[in-house]
């Protein structure tokens with residue numbers, strides 16, 4: 105028998121975020137292992153975006169703690185977490201729309217965690233891996249929506265992150281774009297752990313090694329894709345919403 | 346070195362060389378005007394670093410200009426310090442003031458930032474007026490004879506000599522232009538533009554945006570102060586009118602006219618606006634009318650200014 | 665004079681200040697609240713109101729009250745019309761972008777100020793008080809006109825309050841302020857509302873100016889101090905909050921009047937400006953407003 109010792113990359117303890125009386129994230133415990141692709145699913149307003157925003161530092165937690173690579177990062181500002189290797193792509197596309205695609209990626213590459221290669225190389229590498237090298241000189245705001253989403257990911261990639269958080273990356277993409285996107289995520293997974301918020305169950309089942317289900321700020325269930333598919337509570341939450 | 350970079354260096358060095366040669370042809374009146382323009386352009390370049398590149402619109406840059414002016418002027422007048430030393434004091438005042446203002450004002454963004462800087466600048470103006478025993482407020486101070494002569498690198502220089510003033514102003518302009526050019530082309534410049542275009546995103550990409558904004562505000566304030574210090578010493582006069590809101594609006598006007606976010610834009614804008622006002626003031630005392638009309642026209646029709654329009658249409662490489 | 669009566673006099677002076685300041689700041693606050701733009705030219709509309717009052721009263725010889733009544737009707741109307749066109753021709757074109765609007769209104773500030781300089785000259789112009797009437801207190805006599813200013817300001821404020829809370833126009837304004845897009849979807853002509861609000865804001869400043877010219881004089885540079893003061897009021901009161909604006913105007917107008925009787929006005933201005941800047945930095949919702957709006 106072979107023992108695979110799983111390393112914990114990130115864990116959250118009783119993590120909470122309240123907006124006034126609303127408990128958007130309510131005492132969530134969460135563990136992420138190095139190298140996995142994890143999907144977070146859940147109905148609208150479940151608190152998924154809020155939860156990952158706490159992880160990357162975009163929002164400040166009301167309570168609880170976050171450990172990343174054995175270090176408590178709960179109090180760290182977002183930019184420091186980014187430098188330690190947590191990259192985040194926004195649910196609502198947020199790029200530098202007046203700058204060229206290459207500039208967009210170059211801005212992201214400037215603070216990369218891994219600086220063993222020079223910046224120009226990392227930019228080109230991120231563009232190539234994302235499959236948009238021929239768009240490098242286009243103005244980002246003039247790109248088709250699908251390409252803008254890919255650019256978001258390319259920017260994440262250019263940071264050479266240890267953990268890449270993708271918030272509903274396939275929303276609004278065509279079927280073909282989604283297929284390409286899945287390949288891209290698989291490729292990224294060779295060098296980074298991926299945390300993926302996704303509504304498209306086809307994408308989730310194809311990519312995720314484990315799935316976490318959230319509902320009303322809490323973790324409803326967690327497990328292998330097969331287990332989640334068969335879980336009654338999950339079915340109820342989705343059908344009930 | 347890329348060909349774009351070569352072109353750009355050539356252009357900026359060419360402008361400076363042109364200004365150097367110009368002094369041998371200019372009649373006396375314009376000789377003096379160009380000296381003033383070069384100094385005011387330094388002010389506008391400092392302002393543009395913050396406004397054009399970082400997207401932070403300060404409506405109070407007169408306070409940094411005044412910090413340099415009064416730092417230099419008061420130490421030359423009351424303490425009898427030498428010209429180079431007084432100049433350094435002016436710059437030091439700029440550093441300290443911009444650091445203090447930055448630490449406070451940068452907690453705000455957008456419209457609040459504009460109003461806060463406007464108010465701090467008003468406080469600075471009132472401070473000058475309040476300490477009228479030392480500053481003589483609106484009436485101002487004329488620098489003593491001792492502050493008109495100095496020794497630099499073994500050379501005896503006299504600030505009463507127009508050629509000396511012209512070349513010192515040109516030197517300051519050249520230093521500032523080269524610094525700005527280097528600054529905006531490197532990684533730091535890229536982070537400024539990133540903040541201007543989308544600050545929230547920039548934070549998530551690992552940038553300490555507060556620190557970057559603080560740094561650029563200090564550089565911007567210090568450059569503006571160097572202009573004020575130069576102005577005080579070269580023209581031998583300091584007065585509170587240089588700290589009024591008018592002097593906060595001027596660099597905005599120059600920058601918008603020449604093109605925000607370009608290295609040469611502020612210089613071009615300063616030169617054009619200076620002569621525009623110079624000419625109109627021959628005909629009417631209401632010369633500020635021109636400033637108002639130009640501002641409105643720029644906002645309505647040329648939000649990128651002259652060089653911005655040129656860059657968009659023909660020369661993408663212009664920094 | 666003893667301290668008590670002296671303080672009473674200072675308070676009366678402060679109340680006159682506060683009354684006028686309320687009107688000016690209310691104009692600025694309305695524009696910011698509904699349109700989300702800062703009108704830097706607001707002080708010039710005030711100045712324009714004062715200079716027009718001087719000009720209009722000049723038409724009428726004889727009883728100064730007639731000229732004054734004409735001025736207080738025609739002056740603000742003219743200023744409102746001018747502001748209306750400024751809004752149509754400039755602010756609308758820059759789509760109310762906050763920064764562009766500030767730059768544009770700085771330009772308008774210069775244009776209005778300098779045109780007045782060209783047209784009416786650089787001299788300070790006095791306007792006759794519409795009536796002379798001294799109210800005799802035991803310690804001193806006080807101008808009845810100044811008390812009228814206070815009353816007139818209160819009536820105007822009540823009128824504005826009535827319009828905002830009780831009429832359809834007010835409802836439309838509040839809806840636009842609350843959510844521009846939705847208001848548009850409900851068929852409110854947002855553009856028209858903006859133009860009316862902008863003109864009203866300028867008109868209020870002009871009314872304040874007409875009320876004050878018999879006490880001060882009309883001069884082309886008189887717009888700057890009221891502009892700064894009403895900025896201060898609007899910030900302390902909480903941007904866009906009308907009730908906050910009024911409370912702040914009262915406090916600042918009163919304290920400004922009182923303080924400048926006792927202290928050096930420069931020092932008073934210095935300290936108050938600094939404090940206000942700090943409020944905007946550390947408590948952007950203002951001291952009396954309820955929500956953060958910048």
Ligand SMILES: Nc1ncnc2c1ncn2[C@@H]1O[C@H](COP(=O)(O)OP(=O)(O)OP(=O)(O)O)[C@@H](O)[C@H]1O
Pocket residue numbers: 123126128146147148149150151152153154155195
């Ligand atoms: N800044 C905020 N202020 C107040 N409430 C908020 C804020 N952000 C989110 N919420 C609320 O918190 C809850 C969780 O929102 P969140 O965006 O995390 O959900 P989500 O799971 O990402 O939903 P979706 O699938 O629609 O993206 C919602 O009820 C939302 O209205």
Ligand SMILES: [Mg+2]
Pocket residue numbers: 152153154195271
């Ligand atoms: Mg979400």
